[in-house]
Amino acid sequence: MELATPCLLVDETKLKENIRRMAELSQKTRTALRPHVKTHKTAEIAHMQMAAGAVGITVAKVSEAEVMAAAGIGDIFVAYPLVTEEKIERALDLSERGRIVFALDSVEGARMLSQATIRRGKRVEARLEIDTGMRRTGVPPAQAARLAQAIRDLAGIDLRGIFTFRGAMIDGKGTLDRRTAGLDEGRTMAGLAEQLRAGGTDIVEVSVGSTPTAESAATVTGVTEVRPGTYVFNDRMQVAYGACSIDDCALSVLVTVVSTPSSGRIVVDGGSKTFSTDAVPGSPPLCLRGHGEVLGSPDLLLDRLSEEHGVIELPKGGPPVEKPRIGDRLRVIPNHVCTTVNLHSRLWLVDALGKPTRELSIAARGMVT
Amino acid sequence: MELATPCLLVDETKLKENIRRMAELSQKTRTALRPHVKTHKTAEIAHMQMAAGAVGITVAKVSEAEVMAAAGIGDIFVAYPLVTEEKIERALDLSERGRIVFALDSVEGARMLSQATIRRGKRVEARLEIDTGMRRTGVPPAQAARLAQAIRDLAGIDLRGIFTFRGAMIDGKGTLDRRTAGLDEGRTMAGLAEQLRAGGTDIVEVSVGSTPTAESAATVTGVTEVRPGTYVFNDRMQVAYGACSIDDCALSVLVTVVSTPSSGRIVVDGGSKTFSTDAVPGSPPLCLRGHGEVLGSPDLLLDRLSEEHGVIELPKGGPPVEKPRIGDRLRVIPNHVCTTVNLHSRLWLVDALGKPTRELSIAARGMVT
Numbered sequence: 001m002e003l004a005t006p007c008l009l010v011d012e013t014k015l016k017e018n019i020r021r022m023a024e025l026s027q028k029t030r031t032a033l034r035p036h037v038k039t040h041k042t043a044e045i046a047h048m049q050m051a052a053g054a055v056g057i058t059v060a061k062v063s064e065a066e067v068m069a070a071a072g073i074g075d076i077f078v079a080y081p082l083v084t085e086e087k088i089e090r091a092l093d094l095s096e097r098g099r100i101v102f103a104l105d106s107v108e109g110a111r112m113l114s115q116a117t118i119r120r121g122k123r124v125e126a127r128l129e130i131d132t133g134m135r136r137t138g139v140p141p142a143q144a145a146r147l148a149q150a151i152r153d154l155a156g157i158d159l160r161g162i163f164t165f166r167g168a169m170i171d172g173k174g175t176l177d178r179r180t181a182g183l184d185e186g187r188t189m190a191g192l193a194e195q196l197r198a199g200g201t202d203i204v205e206v207s208v209g210s211t212p213t214a215e216s217a218a219t220v221t222g223v224t225e226v227r228p229g230t231y232v233f234n235d236r237m238q239v240a241y242g243a244c245s246i247d248d249c250a251l252s253v254l255v256t257v258v259s260t261p262s263s264g265r266i267v268v269d270g271g272s273k274t275f276s277t278d279a280v281p282g283s284p285p286l287c288l289r290g291h292g293e294v295l296g297s298p299d300l301l302l303d304r305l306s307e308e309h310g311v312i313e314l315p316k317g318g319p320p321v322e323k324p325r326i327g328d329r330l331r332v333i334p335n336h337v338c339t340t341v342n343l344h345s346r347l348w349l350v351d352a353l354g355k356p357t358r359e360l361s362i363a364a365r366g367m368v369t
Numbered sequence: 370m371e372l373a374t375p376c377l378l379v380d381e382t383k384l385k386e387n388i389r390r391m392a393e394l395s396q397k398t399r400t401a402l403r404p405h406v407k408t409h410k411t412a413e414i415a416h417m418q419m420a421a422g423a424v425g426i427t428v429a430k431v432s433e434a435e436v437m438a439a440a441g442i443g444d445i446f447v448a449y450p451l452v453t454e455e456k457i458e459r460a461l462d463l464s465e466r467g468r469i470v471f472a473l474d475s476v477e478g479a480r481m482l483s484q485a486t487i488r489r490g491k492r493v494e495a496r497l498e499i500d501t502g503m504r505r506t507g508v509p510p511a512q513a514a515r516l517a518q519a520i521r522d523l524a525g526i527d528l529r530g531i532f533t534f535r536g537a538m539i540d541g542k543g544t545l546d547r548r549t550a551g552l553d554e555g556r557t558m559a560g561l562a563e564q565l566r567a568g569g570t571d572i573v574e575v576s577v578g579s580t581p582t583a584e585s586a587a588t589v590t591g592v593t594e595v596r597p598g599t600y601v602f603n604d605r606m607q608v609a610y611g612a613c614s615i616d617d618c619a620l621s622v623l624v625t626v627v628s629t630p631s632s633g634r635i636v637v638d639g640g641s642k643t644f645s646t647d648a649v650p651g652s653p654p655l656c657l658r659g660h661g662e663v664l665g666s667p668d669l670l671l672d673r674l675s676e677e678h679g680v681i682e683l684p685k686g687g688p689p690v691e692k693p694r695i696g697d698r699l700r701v702i703p704n705h706v707c708t709t710v711n712l713h714s715r716l717w718l719v720d721a722l723g724k725p726t727r728e729l730s731i732a733a734r735g736m737v738t
Binding site for chain 2: 004005006038060061080082083084086106108109131134136137138139140256257258260261262272273276277278305306307308309311325326327338342343344365366
């Protein structure tokens with residue numbers, strides 16, 4: 001069977017090896033693994049992660065949690081501040097059927113959650129989000145104790161953990177070092193947990209770690225859980241971070257060469273509605289060249305994207321490259337796999353030869369609320 | 370009713386005015402209007418465009434054509450080279466029920482189409498794609514006559530038109546001038562059509578024009594059709610091109626403030642899975658600041674996006690801005706509306722006060738093949 005392009009192919013062997021390797025890290029470091037499913041949004045892959053030893057999953061949206069709960073995942077951390085009654089109620093509905101852990105980073109959000117639990121006559125488990133340098137959501141460590149105290153004064157909420165997302169951001173000197181970033185993240189959070197416990201808050205869970213930082217963060221004493229997401233598939237960003245090699249990238253986008261209008265240029269049927277553009281080529285800290293690279297031909301890059309066109313300029317100089325012809329099919333490794341998967345409704349598991357074996361629904365795609 | 374965020378809101382009055390204005394241009398210049406539905410991917414909006422006088426629609430994908438044909442649109446130009454048997458067959462299936470116009474830019478594609486028509490014993494209508502400077506698909510004008518001749522030698526294909534997409538690209542001097550771009554595009558194509566007719570090819574349709582260039586391209590003698598897409602909604606890119614004002618932007622993304630973790634920063638529940646990032650802030654030729662701006666508060670910009678977080682840094686200096694609070698809802702005009710809509714499955718028509726009146730399915734979203 002010939003698949004219509006563009007479409008997502010996932011090498012099942014690499015996928016399983018990526019899942020196994022992270023699970024092994026978790027076992028070795030005695031750190032719970034709670035993968036973020038934002039990367040794949042696919043129930044079957046969440047179940048593979050659970051079968052390999054994950055304690056539960058992480059999501060960013062209640063709608064993602066709804067899809068995963070309906071698929072039988074019973075332990076879900078919604079790692080995002082819910083500040084509207086409608087979303088809190090939906091999450092509470094889910095908590096009738098399984099473990100749902102809430103995220104808090106403001107008194108306003110905590111009050112709203114507390115009131116909702118009082119109305120239902122039930123208690124919920126929550127974690128405090130800490131900003132360890134990303135400057136998005138989360139309170140700075142210095143303000144955590146005050147917010148923890150405010151939450152303890154509210155009914156219905158068991159504040160049992162703290163969590164952060166630091167990522168492999170550049171340090172003050174503009175260099176990338178995922179190991180240092182992970183140690184820094186882990187130590188900051190473990191130290192904060194000690195401090196909160198000394199202040200009377202019963203912090204049991206200290207949850208950190210992204211794909212680039214999990215390996216070192218998991219080794220820090222006091223860290224209890226890591227939440228990497230991208231590792232299931234990996235991508236060119238993770239290669240640039242040093243978190244994996246290009247051979248560990250399990251997902252590629254199958255495209256067809258639709259035009260070879262001049263000697264140096266080929267055009268494929270995938271553009272910015274097929275590949276994410278959010279890891280900007282050439283921008284710091286990653287300085288990726290191109291929007292994706294052809295599997296097995298690292299010199300062939302998606303140099304420009306319009307909505308439905310991907311333009312590959314053949315490299316000048318260097319060893320001659322065999323120019324793909326109209327109708328040829330190429331597999332392209334994307335820069336950022338999470339936002340690329342988010343553009344598609346299904347993916348194909350393929351064997352080592354690229355032969356499709358099973359179609360999976362990306363059931364939580366489009367679950368934006 | 371309170372909508373769950375993030376979600377797309379379309380001001381119906383502005384939408385209808387945008388549709389009316391482009392239809393009026395088409396009538397005044399006696400140029401057919403065949404809007405590209407890539408922007409909205411919504412059957413009801415295609416029907417609004419048809420009702421206002423469009424002769425048919427343009428799509429980039431056979432799957433989009435399938436959705437629009439099923440919704441009753443009977444005249445569809447697939448402005449993309451089809452080079453696989455599977456896609457050609459699907460387009461031919463559609464042509465049993467309505468007018469389907471094919472796009473060609475290679476002998477290989479033309480041969481494949483010809484063979485498919487022979488198998489079915491039917492003739493199809495096609496247009497030749499010309500590259501007027503975008504350097505993606507399309508043959509350079511100088512090579513058009515040779516390809517036209519090759520197509521005339523094939524059975525089953527009536528080559529009746531030429532088309533191009535130039536966009537408002539910068540000229541050689543690095544400046545943007547959409548009027549000059551449109552005149553240049555129109556004149557190049559009208560001249561080429563003359564030349565092809567002199568060579569014996571019966572070119573009837575000369576199809577050009579994008580939202581920024583349609584206005585001037587439509588005035589060129591010999592141009593018969595324009596294919597703008599973005600004008601239905603408009604966006605910050607079109608404002609930067611000078612093609613509209615910010616008040617003409619009909620689509621905004623409704624988001625909720627989920628966190629105000631420091632005095633100068635607020636975080637909303639829409640990131641790079643809600644807003645497109647492909648109109649890169651700060652990059653030439655557009656040099657847009659931010660990934661989107663808050664409707665009515667042009668100083669409030671989406672400064673940074675991660676997947677589900679949009680970070681707004683409050684402007685320093687200048688007149689004081691009232692800081693949005695947790696739970697507040699903001700409407701954000703995106704940089705590039707086409708790729709933003711592509712991330713969502715539905716949109717809400719709203720009245721002038723922002724009150725939702727009707728939910729529409731973005732039925733052709735995810736139609737990637």
